[in-house]
Amino acid sequence: MKLDELTKGVFKYNPIFYLVLGLCPLLAVSTRVDNALGMSLGVFFVLVSSNVIISLFRHWIPSQVRIPCFIVVIASFVTIVELFMHGYAPELYGRLGIYLPLIVVNCIILGRVEAFASKKPVFDSFLDAIGMSIGFTLGIVGIAVCREVLSTGKIAIFGYTLVPTFTQSPSVMMILPPGAFLTIGVIMALINYRSIRKEGR
Template sequence: MKFQEFTKGIIKNNAVFALALGLCPTLAITTSVENALGMSLAFAFVLISSNLIISALKRFIPQEVRIPCFIVIIASLVTAIDLFIHGYSPTLYEHLGIFLPLIVVNCIILGRAEAFASKHSVSDTFLDAAGVSVGFALAIISVSAIRELLGSGTIVIFGHEVVPAFTSSPAVVMLLPPGAFLTIGILLALLKRAKVI
């Protein structure tokens, strides 16, 4: 039963592909795998930390003000990760732009806090948050890998060419907003066809 808490958020209830949540950052920052990795790590830090704190403090948070309390906890963690990325990776900070602070109001994080963390044990909450984080990371990294590969002809992570250039004339439209919609649409169709989600 415990392991199921982890696995359900990865594919079956994947926030991006199965539930269509968190599409704003998915569409906006998936122009490169490096951006997706940065957003995935920031998202995972905030989701796991906030849900653990909320689960541990659930008995002390009054029912009437639980949502504002959740937002304060999430906002504090987002501020911490925002300052960390700004200090240690200014380029990534610049690429993530407004979407990094917008993690505060990400419906996935607030939804997991309300639907799961506030009602379950700390250990179950950790497994749930870790599974949702892995699922979100897989979704945005797969979208960004396809977009970067087709849009620039290569995949570069932290200055290293991971996938060598395979074309001299990439489809630049894949790096534009229509490319994000096309990629997500095709991936959703393939996952539905394969009955994965």
């Protein structure tokens, strides 16, 4: 089933909660929902283009130098994202800082290219990349929602308030590094709890 290639990344093999890949940008950029969305957009573009390109040329790349080739392709797309984001979304570019060029070492991308795109046809790789990006987006935005609500008491995306202020004394810790670890720990425990209960039945 073609559809499986798409949905497996979203739920069954979610890159964040199941494969535990790409943690660095996940925790660093999930301070605010709009940063998380910007990051997801970057990862989406790089993952989809690299997966498609690598899959397209998979027969021409000698296996001895495949990793350097993959890295060059990924790094090029990351730089393209950097350049366009600098020009057209300068504020977001400033806020993502070094985590934007660091997409290049995001294990999700190299991992998917190596494990999937270098072996499978173009269309499957395309679907796989889209599924994985959606999975990543769900994870990072989910964590960002928890952190932003708890640390500022509201959610504002690109200036529009989605959830109005409901508390005057939010927990500042959630926006600082410890809050990131805490959030992902609790979310993973909840996922485990669900699957343990399923097993028990």
